[in-house]
Amino acid sequence: MPHSNVCLGTSVDHRWHKHLTFSAIASPARTVRTQNVMACQAVANIVKSSLGPVGLDKMLVDDIGDVTITNDGATILKMLEVEHPAAKVLVELAELQDREVGDGTTSVVIVAAELLKRANDLVRNKIHPTSIISGYRLAMREACKYVEEKLAVKVEKLGKDSLVNCARTSMSSKLIAGDSDFFANLVVDAVQAVKTTNARGEIKYPIKGVNILRAHGKSAKDSYLLKGYALNTGRAAQGMPSRVAPARIACLDFNLQKTKMQLGVQVLVTDPRELEKIRQREADMTKERIEKLLKAGANVILTTKGIDDMALKYFVEAGAIAVRRVRKEDLRHVAKATGATAVSTFADMEGEETFDSALLGICR
Numbered sequence: 002m003p004h005s006n007v008c009l010g011t012s013v014d015h016r017w018h019k020h021l022t023f024s025a026i027a028s029p030a031r032t033v034r035t036q037n038v039m040a041c042q043a044v045a046n047i048v049k050s051s052l053g054p055v056g057l058d059k060m061l062v063d064d065i066g067d068v069t070i071t072n073d074g075a076t077i078l079k080m081l082e083v084e085h086p087a088a089k090v091l092v093e094l095a096e097l098q099d100r101e102v103g104d105g106t107t108s109v110v111i112v113a114a115e116l117l118k119r120a121n122d123l124v125r126n127k128i129h130p131t132s133i134i135s136g137y138r139l140a141m142r143e144a145c146k147y148v149e150e151k152l153a154v155k156v157e158k159l160g161k162d163s164l165v166n167c168a169r170t171s172m173s174s175k176l177i178a179g180d181s182d183f184f185a186n187l188v189v190d191a192v193q194a195v196k197t198t199n200a201r202g203e204i205k206y207p208i209k210g211v212n213i214l215r216a217h218g219k220s221a222k223d224s225y226l227l228k229g230y231a232l233n234t235g236r237a238a239q240g241m242p243s244r245v246a247p248a249r250i251a252c253l254d255f256n257l258q259k260t261k262m263q264l265g266v267q268v269l270v271t272d273p274r275e276l277e278k279i280r281q282r283e284a285d286m287t288k289e290r291i292e293k294l295l296k297a298g299a300n301v302i303l304t305t306k307g308i309d310d311m312a313l314k315y316f317v318e319a320g321a322i323a324v325r326r327v328r329k330e331d332l333r334h335v336a337k338a339t340g341a342t343a344v345s346t347f348a349d350m351e352g353e354e355t356f357d358s359a360l361l362g363i364c365r
Contacts, residue, residue: 037087038121044088045114047081048074052107054173073175074107075099103208104171157204164189180221190226212334229364230331230338237308237325240317250362251299252336254329254345256306260286284311290347290354291315297358303327303335339364 050057051072061069061080069080078092094113095106120133156164168185177184195210214233236243260283270276291312294302300321308316308325316323336343341362347354 034121034124037085038117040085040088041091041114041117044078044081044083044091045111048077048107048110051077052111054178056107071176072107073099074110078106078110156206161189177221183222184224187224187226194226194228210334212331230334232303232324232327232331232335234324234327237323238313238317241322242320243322245300245320245322246365248301248339248364249298249358250301250303250335250339250341250364251294251297251356251360252332252341252343252362253302253304254306254332254343255304256308257287257291257302257304257312257323257325258307258309259283259311287312288315290356293347293354293356295319295321297356297361299361303332305329305332336362338362 047059051059051074056072058070058072059077061071061077063069063080069076071077075095075098078095081092083089083092091110091113095110098106098109116137120130120137123133124130165185168188169181172178172181172184191211192206192208195207197205197207199205212230214231268279270279287309292315295315300319302316302321302323304323304325305327306325308323313323332343335341339362342360344356344360347356349355
């Protein structure tokens, strides 16, 4: 009997332990889900009061005391130090919306947080999360279908006035709201200037084709749209002309400085006079490259690297414009707009250095 009692006690203890284990697994799942939703709600509540044309500005102070005043959802969330994993997803959502569309950053955060809140209520009513996700996806497809069929109007059918009104509405909650009439016309003209048609006949407006340059010293109303592509750099030397026409542009992605020996290369010189010949040859190599450029007809040279003062002399004498330290992104835009080819080396298949005039871009 004593032995039997012990066995019975063990059996009851085992069942009690198993019951505890299942309870411990189920309860944290609900708790964690609720905590995730609450974290997303907290993030949404931060930006909710800044939504719309009468939304309030937020004053943000960072660690070093810099003050930022804004009502842009992406900017607010970017400056917050969010540590919760679920809340970080909302921050990334706002950044993606800002990068892809440029507007509606606050709205997507609020809508996403509300969808999570409603989904959590459904889970509490014993509806499986997979069913809720499927329902949301179905609703998304139906909503997109309805918008496309009933609400969407092609840009070609809208007049410029409608586009300007759309731009003005987007600016109504920004700092430039007071000058929205001026900037609305400016941005509509800029976007229409980059209008392209692809091989399938589809009309596209590549927003990345619009380059925005910022300069200090004047008011916002002094902004203007330049027909062409502007670089935030100057001529490499004052003696160069400020204008050439027609421009034949060479886009280079290498140095036009005095050629130096590669790291790890050692040259043993027994005659000191030979050393001067090596130095002269290093200078002549750059001179020969510049002569090849000028001989091909280039009168505008853009390079992402540096240009020696010695090399600048040859460009000044030839009446060409040379620009150094150009951003690679700007170089790609210029090459695409003018038909130029970005060149990273002069070496050809035979090991010689050549430059073909077909690599130049033309701008009249």
